[in-house]
Amino acid sequence: MRKFMVVLDDSRECLNAMRFAAMRAAHTQAGVEVLAVIPPEEFNHWIGVGDIMREEARERIHAHFEVFAKWMRDKQGVDPELVIREGEPVSEIIAQVQDDPEVGVLVLGAGTDKKGPGPLVTQLSRTAGSLPIPITIVPGDLSKERLEAIT
Numbered sequence: 001m002r003k004f005m006v007v008l009d010d011s012r013e014c015l016n017a018m019r020f021a022a023m024r025a026a027h028t029q030a031g032v033e034v035l036a037v038i039p040p041e042e043f044n045h046w047i048g049v050g051d052i053m054r055e056e057a058r059e060r061i062h063a064h065f066e067v068f069a070k071w072m073r074d075k076q077g078v079d080p081e082l083v084i085r086e087g088e089p090v091s092e093i094i095a096q097v098q099d100d101p102e103v104g105v106l107v108l109g110a111g112t113d114k115k116g117p118g119p120l121v122t123q124l125s126r127t128a129g130s131l132p133i134p135i136t137i138v139p140g141d142l143s144k145e146r147l148e149a150i151t
Contacts, residue, residue, distance in 0.1 A: 002104035003031040004136075007093060007120060008065060008082075013109030013140030016147065020138045021107040022072040022080070023151035032072060032080040033103060035096050036061040037089040058084060090123045097133055105136055112140045 004021040008014060018034075025032045038057045065082045072078045083100075085092040097103050108124065110117035121137055128135050138147075 002028070003033045003100070003102045004105050004107050005033045005035055005093075005097065005100075005103045006107040007089075008034050008036040008061065008068070009089075009120075011109065011111065011118060013111050013118060013138070015109070016138045016140055016142055017107050017109035018068050018072075019144065019147050020136070020151060022068075022076040022078050023147060024105075024107075025078045026076040027151055030104070031102070032078050033083060033096075033100065034065055034068065034080050035083045035085065035093065036065065037092045038084065038086045039089060040087060054086075089120060090127075093120070093124065094127070094131070097131065103133060105134055106131070107136045107138060109140050110137050 004025050006014075006017050006021040008018075021032050024030070038054065038061070061084055062082070065080075069080050069082075072080050083096060085096060087095075093106070097106060106124070108118075108121050110121050116122060117137070124131075124135060125137075
């Protein structure tokens with residue numbers, strides 16, 4: 001089965017990327033893989049404190065994922081899977097694409113503020129030519145209705 005991989009983070013544009021991935025998966029009988037990356041700088045503390053912070057980050061990710069997963073199951077009939085990796089986000093995204101041959105499309109949400117589309121879109125679009133899969137960039141300000149129309 002082909003999967004759409006979408007990155008779970010705290011950005012506003014993540015919502016549209018999740019919606020797009022779920023709708024496309026539902027319309028094409030594909031799956032959704034939700035990737036969350038815990039950056040290493042979150043744990044530069046004493047070992048015990050770092051372990052507690054790592055576990056808290058995982059709990060936040062699971063709670064955040066469950067909100068999206070429930071919507072995907074209930075509204076789109078798609079049962080997503082969660083993958084959590086630790087490291088630099090771009091490196092871990094590329095590593096996950098290489099590790100999972102079922103991932104067929106990487107879906108990213110583009111920010112709408114004056115700073116640009118966001119660090120993931122900016123960095124990954126620089127390496128898009130060497131990735132083994134296409135990247136779909138979903139504008140962060142697309143309405144639900146427009147997303148439904150194009151998926």
